Amino acid sequence: MFAPSSTIAAVVGFAVFAASPVSAGVAAPARGPWAGSVDMEGACKLEYGNDWTAVEGSNAYNWSCRRPSTGQTASIDVNGYCSKTYHNGAYADPQGGGKYDWGCYFP
Numbered sequence: 001m002f003a004p005s006s007t008i009a010a011v012v013g014f015a016v017f018a019a020s021p022v023s024a025g026v027a028a029p030a031r032g033p034w035a036g037s038v039d040m041e042g043a044c045k046l047e048y049g050n051d052w053t054a055v056e057g058s059n060a061y062n063w064s065c066r067r068p069s070t071g072q073t074a075s076i077d078v079n080g081y082c083s084k085t086y087h088n089g090a091y092a093d094p095q096g097g098g099k100y101d102w103g104c105y106f107p
């Protein structure tokens with residue numbers, strides 16, 4: 001008879017759950033170095049022309065551009081302002097979302 005030469009050592013054991021701290025320190029979203037501030041008035045003029053002006057929003061997201069002579073309104077391309085003003089792929093970040101929180105950053 002061929003007895004099983006090895007007994008299956010059922011290593012049951014008790015799983016030791018080391019209370020591993022689930023890494024809580026999640027890093028803030030990566031953001032490149034500061035490129036410069038955003039001038040909304042300048043952004044409207046840059047994009048549409050010198051006879052345009054910025055209309056203040058109540059938060060970071062609802063500024064707009066306006067041309068007083070015609071009453072036209074248009075959106076502000078803040079990313080475009082950053083890249084055209086600071087170059088090297090600079091982009092806009094609304095930071096805290098407040099109306100003056102916009103900033104330009106490099107990638």
Ligand SMILES: *[C@@H]1O[C@H](CO)[C@@H](O)[C@H](O)[C@H]1NC(C)=O
Nearest residue numbers: 055056057058059061062063
């Ligand atoms: C901007 O958005 C806020 C919140 O949605 C709103 O209360 C406010 O009236 C808006 N302001 C402008 C200028 O559109």
